[in-house]
Amino acid sequence: MARFEKPAEGSWTAHYPELGTEPMSYEDSISPEFYELERDAIFKRAWLNVGRVEQLPRNGSYFTKELAVANTSVVVVRDMDGRVRAFHNICRHRGNKLMWTDFPREESSGNCRQFVCKYHGWKYELDGACSFVQQESEFFDLDKVDYGLVPVHCDEWSGFIFVNLDKEPSQTLTEFLGPMITDIDGYPFHLQTERFAYRATVGSNWKLFIDAFQEFYHAPILHARQSPVAARPEVQAAGFEGLHYEIEGPHRMVTTFGGQGWRMPPEMLKPMETVTRSGLFGPWDAPDLGLDELPAGVNRAHKKPWGLDSFQIWPNFVLLIWERGWYLTYHYWPTSHNTHVFEGNLYFVPAKNARERLAHEMAAVTFKEYALQDGNTLEATQIMLESRVVTAFPLNDQEILCRHLHKVAADWVDEYTRDRAGV
Amino acid sequence: MPDTLLPGQFSELEAFAPTWCLPTERERFAKRMASSMEDMQAFYDAFFPRAEEAIAYCEKFPLDDMPDDAERLLQLLYSLVMVSFPVETWRQAHIPDSGAAYLDLLIEPMP
Numbered sequence: 001m002a003r004f005e006k007p008a009e010g011s012w013t014a015h016y017p018e019l020g021t022e023p024m025s026y027e028d029s030i031s032p033e034f035y036e037l038e039r040d041a042i043f044k045r046a047w048l049n050v051g052r053v054e055q056l057p058r059n060g061s062y063f064t065k066e067l068a069v070a071n072t073s074v075v076v077v078r079d080m081d082g083r084v085r086a087f088h089n090i091c092r093h094r095g096n097k098l099m100w101t102d103f104p105r106e107e108s109s110g111n112c113r114q115f116v117c118k119y120h121g122w123k124y125e126l127d128g129a130c131s132f133v134q135q136e137s138e139f140f141d142l143d144k145v146d147y148g149l150v151p152v153h154c155d156e157w158s159g160f161i162f163v164n165l166d167k168e169p170s171q172t173l174t175e176f177l178g179p180m181i182t183d184i185d186g187y188p189f190h191l192q193t194e195r196f197a198y199r200a201t202v203g204s205n206w207k208l209f210i211d212a213f214q215e216f217y218h219a220p221i222l223h224a225r226q227s228p229v230a231a232r233p234e235v236q237a238a239g240f241e242g243l244h245y246e247i248e249g250p251h252r253m254v255t256t257f258g259g260q261g262w263r264m265p266p267e268m269l270k271p272m273e274t275v276t277r278s279g280l281f282g283p284w285d286a287p288d289l290g291l292d293e294l295p296a297g298v299n300r301a302h303k304k305p306w307g308l309d310s311f312q313i314w315p316n317f318v319l320l321i322w323e324r325g326w327y328l329t330y331h332y333w334p335t336s337h338n339t340h341v342f343e344g345n346l347y348f349v350p351a352k353n354a355r356e357r358l359a360h361e362m363a364a365v366t367f368k369e370y371a372l373q374d375g376n377t378l379e380a381t382q383i384m385l386e387s388r389v390v391t392a393f394p395l396n397d398q399e400i401l402c403r404h405l406h407k408v409a410a411d412w413v414d415e416y417t418r419d420r421a422g423v
Numbered sequence: 424m425p426d427t428l429l430p431g432q433f434s435e436l437e438a439f440a441p442t443w444c445l446p447t448e449r450e451r452f453a454k455r456m457a458s459s460m461e462d463m464q465a466f467y468d469a470f471f472p473r474a475e476e477a478i479a480y481c482e483k484f485p486l487d488d489m490p491d492d493a494e495r496l497l498q499l500l501y502s503l504v505m506v507s508f509p510v511e512t513w514r515q516a517h518i519p520d521s522g523a524a525y526l527d528l529l530i531e532p533m534p
Contacts, residue, residue, distance in 0.1 A: 194532045195530055195531075195532070196528060196530065196531050196532070197528070197529045197530035197531075198526045198527065198528055198529070199526070199527050199529055200524065200525055200526045200527065202524075222520075225512065225513070225519060226512060228511075270507065270511045270512065271471065271507070271511055272471075272503070272504060272507035272511060275471070275474045275475060275478075276504065342526075344526070350532070351486060351532070352486070353481075353482040353484075353485075353486060354478060354481030354482040354484070354486060354489075354493075354497050354500075355478050355479075355481075355482040357486060357497070357532065357534070358478060358481075358497070358500055358501070358504070360532070361500075361501050361504050362504050364448075364528075364531075365448075365504050365505060365508070366508075368452075368526050368528070369508055369512075369518055371526055372518050372521035372524045372525075372526055373518060373519070373520050373521055375521075375524040375526065376520055376521045376522045376523075376524035377520065379522075379524070
């Protein structure tokens with residue numbers, strides 16, 4: 001018997017009939033051939049979030065983003081007019097990577113007045129124009145105007161910087177995001193600038209980790225021992241039910257309850273949670289975000305008690321907004337059909353004192369304890385999926401978002417394949 | 424180096440300071456993984472009862488202008504958070520079922 005109301009059709013999944021209810025194949029997560037198609041069909045055509053405007057605090061600030069999935073690196077920069085631009089990170093002379101520090105495959109960031117190639121000293125303005133060629137007179141009919149950096153489509157939404165590697169993106173960023181995401185507009189991300197940035201290489205397909213964090217059906221089981229002994233029977237018996245699921249275009253979201261540690265008896269909490277007044281759901285004492293009311297897109301179904309919204313922004317960007325006034329992002333950057341780089345960022349309103357800072361530390365350390373269990377389990381899933389001993393897997397109603405993710409991946413690959421065949 | 428690392432009223436915790444006053448999560452996580460449960464339990468048992476007192480002491484100062492000894496006390500509190508998982512939850516340093524998985528913290532607020 002469901003604790004929380006479901007749509008009139010009887011289930012969240014039936015509310016979106018295009019998803020079906022049949023067992024699912026995970027061939028899309030173990031096939032090198034499918035991964036090769038995803039690189040072109042998805043990652044070279046979708047808008048990709050590569051960072052936030054706070055990473056570019058001044059004119060001349062830049063950072064690079066490695067996009068192995070698209071065989072490129074981009075450099076994102078705030079130019080001398082304050083405009084955020086992106087370029088392929090390649091010198092037009094002989095193809096050297098333009099901006100890097102010490103290790104060519106690692107990301108770098110900093111501040112510069114112009115881009116200077118380490119190899120032969122070619123220089124570029126921050127708007128991409130080639131401004132200097134070493135021994136220019138030695139070249140043959142070379143006009144610097146023809147040798148600017150190769151631009152990448154770049155746009156911002158709510159302080160999140162997106163790039164699109166397509167020559168001519170079929171949608172603007174706003175069109176791509178759609179109302180379900182742009183309704184979050186007005187949420188004060190810009191006030192939440194205290195950042196914990198995590199990174200790991202994970203031995204699974206990128207979609208498997210998205211699946212792991214877009215269903216909470218696993219949480220009472222995989223993470224059972226994270227609960228105090230007294231709390232475990234209740235946690236496991238209750239299982240998990242989402243308050244609200246919604247799908248729009250390639251994006252999806254879930255609203256969940258929970259995390260009201262300050263209302264729990266002490267025996268249901270870890271002693272350190274009680275001392276720090278913090279835990280997995282973040283600090284118990286929310287900062288003042290200066291909001292009279294939440295933007296329409298946050299807790300969009302007005303559910304109580306609201307705990308968090310997890311927005312799964314296609315293809316590989318998750319935005320998770322907590323009721324207690326902080327947010328986190330996940331990014332999943334594929335590096336092969338069965339490996340990817342996971343990035344997790346926690347953002348808080350900067351602590352005003354040691355007590356607030358310690359509450360952030362407790363939330364961040366707790367996050368890592370959970371994430372390590374999740375990340376390791378994915379490798380176990382990947383290994384056995386690759387056996388192909390079982391090829392059809394039943395997904396329940398609380399796993400609706402997993403069903404949607406894999407359908408969208410298939411749809412984008414199908415559309416791309418048809419376009420390419422000229423059908 | 425001063426003779427003592429922590430504010431005077433926390434002198435009984437001095438023995439733990441050289442080990443656990445660590446400025447970064449990377450160092451604290453590594454120390455936890457390399458420590459015995461006996462050592463972490465001893466640190467936890469000595470410090471946990473005084474955690475609230477230590478928080479109250481540290482929060483008197485602006486975060487960006489803390490005296491060195493108070494900042495080390497705050498680092499000691501961060502380490503208490505770190506060892507609380509082995510001590511309160513896992514009964515071992517390693518997170519169960521996390522195998523060789525790692526998660527590096529590349530950017531963190533200081534202090």
